[in-house]
Amino acid sequence: MSILNKAVILCGGRGTRLAPLTDDRQKCMIPLAGKPVLLHVIEHFKKYGVREFILITGYRKEDVMEFFKDGSQFGIQVAYTICEGGTAPSLLAAKPWIKEPFFFAYGDLISDFDLKALFDAHTKKAKKQGAIVTLALLEFPGDVSRFGVAEIEDNIKEGRIEKFIEKPTPSETSSRLINAGLMVCSPEVFDYLGDPDDFSFEKQVLPRLAKDGKVYGVTMDAKSLWIDIGKYEDYQKARCILEKAMGQGQGMI
Known part of the structure; x- marks a missing residue:
């Protein structure tokens, strides 16, 4: 494959x-x-x-x-x-x-995510919405304050990410969708990199991309292995x- x-x-x-x-x-x-x-x-x-x-x-x-x-x-x-x-x-x-x-x-x-599903979402859906990053998300049942959390428009499990919050407090978001540490990127992502003040892709670059409507999120199968x-x-x-x-x-x- x-x-x-x-x-x-x-x-x-x-x-x-x-x-x-x-x-x-x-x-x-x-x-x-x-x-x-x-x-x-x-x-x-x-x-x-x-x-x-x-x-x-x-x-x-x-x-x-x-x-x-x-x-x-x-x-x-x-x-x-x-x-x-x-x-x-x-x-x-x-x-x-x-x-x-x-x-x-x-x-x-470590995960056993379906990489083809993530790739297909990037090529067939995300690009049509102008996104240049397709992010694997996981609905996490526990404390999400350790992770980056995504908010998708209309609170659905797949779509354009409206907001991205790194390590939020409970009052900052009700979303349970966390950044699973895997994504498909188009080369245009490099246009958002290079600022000497940027240290963290998760805390600084991803929120900026989301604000510009450039990040698409796909929630992976809840039965997937992810550690x-x-x-x-x-x-x-x-x-x-x-x-x-x-x-x-x-x-x-």
Whole structure:
């Protein structure tokens, strides 16, 4: 199955909340069910035909580069760019490799989302509404204050995102739709990057894009696997789920 051929993945996090697992390695390289977290992420993209990866790294970059090298041993092509800044300048650093729409993801978020559904929404619906980013959303039952929260017009589960609030308080929004850390971007997204004051793509750039009507949101299947490997308890949860799936031969990721 081939949809888009290129993915940009952020993989420069320190993972201080995952200590001691991250005392001697980069966050996305901690082992999970027998392989680094980042390899799980890449293998899911590979199932959908993605073969070219731009890995944006910084902190302990050698952990990532020495493991993946040029990607040939995994049947992919890997290019690297180094950025010690935030997520906004990190995405901008990938611009020289981008000429067409691409996936943009975080290297510490594991999911089994339907990437074709996200791609189809971008090409068949979002573009018709003038959007240049199609964001995977998840209806989250718990505390949304840890995440970026989207408000879609008419309070539906798919459509143009009217507002985006990063880590809101309960009084700021009633929406339960969180940024799932995966999106399809058209190259025009780079027109919104480059401001020297921008550090965070989530806190600064996405709200600006939403204000201009440039972000389309798609709520993923509620039964989808989605785990943010941000805290130690989340890591332990992911390990149990993946080891169980692999033991049953499901090959979820």
